[in-house]
Amino acid sequence: MKPSDLSHAIDRRAFCAAGGLLLAGCAGTKASSQATAAAELGGTGKLRAAINFGNPILASRGAGGVPSGVSVDLAREAARRLGLAVELVQFNSAGNVVEAVKARQVDMAFVAIDPVRAADMEYTAPYVIIEGAYLVRNGSPLQRNADVDRAGTRVAVGRGSAYDLFLTRELKAATLVRAPTSPEVTNQFLAQNLDVAAGVKQQLEADAARMGGVRLLPGRFMVIEQAMGVSKGRLAAQAWLSDFIEEMKASGFVGEALKRHGIEGAAVAPRSSAAR
Numbered sequence: 001m002k003p004s005d006l007s008h009a010i011d012r013r014a015f016c017a018a019g020g021l022l023l024a025g026c027a028g029t030k031a032s033s034q035a036t037a038a039a040e041l042g043g044t045g046k047l048r049a050a051i052n053f054g055n056p057i058l059a060s061r062g063a064g065g066v067p068s069g070v071s072v073d074l075a076r077e078a079a080r081r082l083g084l085a086v087e088l089v090q091f092n093s094a095g096n097v098v099e100a101v102k103a104r105q106v107d108m109a110f111v112a113i114d115p116v117r118a119a120d121m122e123y124t125a126p127y128v129i130i131e132g133a134y135l136v137r138n139g140s141p142l143q144r145n146a147d148v149d150r151a152g153t154r155v156a157v158g159r160g161s162a163y164d165l166f167l168t169r170e171l172k173a174a175t176l177v178r179a180p181t182s183p184e185v186t187n188q189f190l191a192q193n194l195d196v197a198a199g200v201k202q203q204l205e206a207d208a209a210r211m212g213g214v215r216l217l218p219g220r221f222m223v224i225e226q227a228m229g230v231s232k233g234r235l236a237a238q239a240w241l242s243d244f245i246e247e248m249k250a251s252g253f254v255g256e257a258l259k260r261h262g263i264e265g266a267a268v269a270p271r272s273s274a275a276r
Helices: 003-041 071-082 094-102 162-170 184-192 200-210 234-249 253-259
Strands: 044-054 087-092 111-112 119-125 126-136 153-158 175-179 198-201 212-218 221-231
Touching: 003 071, 003 094, 003 234, 044 071, 044 094, 071 087, 071 111, 071 234, 071 253, 087 111, 094 111, 094 119, 119 234, 126 162, 126 184, 126 200, 153 162, 153 184, 162 175, 162 198, 162 221, 175 184, 175 221, 184 198, 184 200, 200 212, 221 234, 234 253
Parallel strands: 044 087, 153 175, 153 198
Antiparallel strands: 111 221, 119 221, 126 198, 126 212, 126 221
């Protein structure tokens, strides 16, 4: 073998060895990250995932009351990968979910991203984007979303929901009237003769079809980014879940789950610019 050939062969071997070490290091780092996340999230020996039935895009009760939906699928898959048993802790409102995360009564939740909640919670990037809409009576003079923020207009909204937090900041003249949970908004809107109901567009569309005599204002008043969240300070869990959710979006898992559960009007969130 010529000296130059021998040199090239040594260089190739060195390059391959370095590449092997790099791959082994990446695999080791990934395994270490997963183990740390499992330790943060599985302190009780299981992954306690908050499931909110107040948002029909994310979850609903199937046959026999069994939880079903994209958030349920994601919780089960995350637990499987972490090597933990999953416990689906059920709630009827986002506000109660957030309080449970703050109190560490659950390990993981599916919530809308909001700056108020960020004080007590670490988020992943969003996995689903949905719309907030307004519902009015057929005879209402309100025709556009911009018409709602007027003095004397009373808007029903679910207490502690993303819509409540957003409208509390945005509405300057209209008055919010808070229902105990988002599914109760339309009933309270009708029972108290309020002017507007605010909530998940799909929920309000279903209410309109069921009740009649009401209509949705065109378009949307906000876009809601749904993410996974953990208690403040659980940064290893946030980092692992952030990588997990990006993989679930890219692989088609989230889109297929939405389709499987018959969810329309919700879109898979784009890849995060911060994704590694």
